[in-house]
Amino acid sequence: MKNKNFVLVLILCIIFTSNLFGQSNTKKKQKKSDWVTLFDGTSTDAWRSSHSEGFPEQGWKIEGNVLTVLTKTDSTPAGTDVITKKLYSNFELELEINLTEGANSGIKYFVSDAFPGYEGQYLGLEFQLIDDERHPDAKLGRDGNRTMASLYDLIPAVKDKKVNLPGKWNKIKLVVNGNHVEHWLNGKKVLEFDRKSDSFRQLVAISKYKNFINFGEIPEGHILLQGHSDQVSFRNIKIRTL
Numbered sequence: 233m234k235n236k237n238f239v240l241v242l243i244l245c246i247i248f249t250s251n252l253f254g255q256s257n258t259k260k261k262q263k264k265s266d267w268v269t270l271f272d273g274t275s276t277d278a279w280r281s282s283h284s285e286g287f288p289e290q291g292w293k294i295e296g297n298v299l300t301v302l303t304k305t306d307s308t309p310a311g312t313d314v315i316t317k318k319l320y321s322n323f324e325l326e327l328e329i330n331l332t333e334g335a336n337s338g339i340k341y342f343v344s345d346a347f348p349g350y351e352g353q354y355l356g357l358e359f360q361l362i363d364d365e366r367h368p369d370a371k372l373g374r375d376g377n378r379t380m381a382s383l384y385d386l387i388p389a390v391k392d393k394k395v396n397l398p399g400k401w402n403k404i405k406l407v408v409n410g411n412h413v414e415h416w417l418n419g420k421k422v423l424e425f426d427r428k429s430d431s432f433r434q435l436v437a438i439s440k441y442k443n444f445i446n447f448g449e450i451p452e453g454h455i456l457l458q459g460h461s462d463q464v465s466f467r468n469i470k471i472r473t474l
Contacts, residue, residue: 270316270455271327271469273297282313282345282354282456291459298330300465301337301457311459315343315354320471321452325406327469333398334366335462338384341406342427342453347444354456355441357427357448358384359406359415361464363398381417385439386432389415389422401467409474 270278274294276287291311293300301311320341331337343356360382364370370379376388380395381404394417396402405416414424425432427448441447457466 267470267472269470271299271466273467276314278316278318279314279457280317282315287314288312298465298467299469300463301459303461303463310461313354313456313459315454315456319452319454320473321408322410322474323406323408323471324474325404325455325469325471327404328401328467329361329404330401330465330467331361331363331398332463334363335361335398335460335464336363336367336369337361337460337462337464338456338458339404339406340454340456340458341408342448342450343456344450344453347447350444354454355444355447356453356456357386357413358458359404360384360389361458364395366398381415381422383413383415383423383425385441386435387423387425389417390420393422394418394420407474 274297276292276294276299279287281288288311290308291302292314293302302308304310325339325341327339329337329339338361339359340354340356341359343354345352345354347353347355360378360380362370362378362380364379370376372378373385374388376382376391377385379389381389381393396418403416403418405414407414407416411426411428412424413427415422432448436442436444436447455471
């Protein structure tokens with residue numbers, strides 16, 4: 233009888249422990265998959281100007297749940313860069329973007345204003361947003377590394393990427409897990425790299441970023457939406473940490 237009771241207690245302990253670990257793993261998975269909205273269609277509370285602590289009063293507009301950076305007019309200046317108030321390291325960012333014809337912009341990440349000699353300038357890796365057919369910068373650089381969804385001036389996106397024409401929405405995904413980075417466009421991975429690898433550092437050394445110490449390798453930074461004097465719209469911006 234004592235042996236039977238011992239076995240029964242042991243079984244109950246095993247079941248309890250299994251459930252406990254199962255709940256713990258579930259909580260970890262839930263925590264990992266929690267999305268945080270960076271733009272919900274109305275509020276810019278997650279963002280600020282790269283020049284001040286508040287969101288720009290001119291050059292940006294919210295209309296129809298869409299955030300749009302504007303071009304310069306006779307009465308208003310062009311929209312300037314905005315950055316997240318928070319810093320990010322390991323994350324997955326998703327959003328949709330809509331380019332006007334001939335537009336050029338970008339989503340920058342691991343952005344900092346503390347590069348020696350360039351203090352005050354918010355610089356970082358860039359997911360290029362551009363009208364490949366109409367903007368001349370897409371034809372510059374090396375091997376297409378300034379085209380849509382490329383790592384600007386460093387790594388070109390694959391040539392068979394699917395790009396929706398100006399006026400239509402494109403789905404963007406950016407994944408950073410440790411040093412591994414992936415660019416996704418409309419459901420397809422278009423490039424990946426290790427931001428601390430020798431090959432990455434060699435590319436930086438022959439790029440416009442060659443004078444920026446540890447460019448792309450800082451442990452955390454802002455995310456930036458670029459105001460580049462062209463009208464570009466953003467919506468459904470969300471992020472989760474990994």
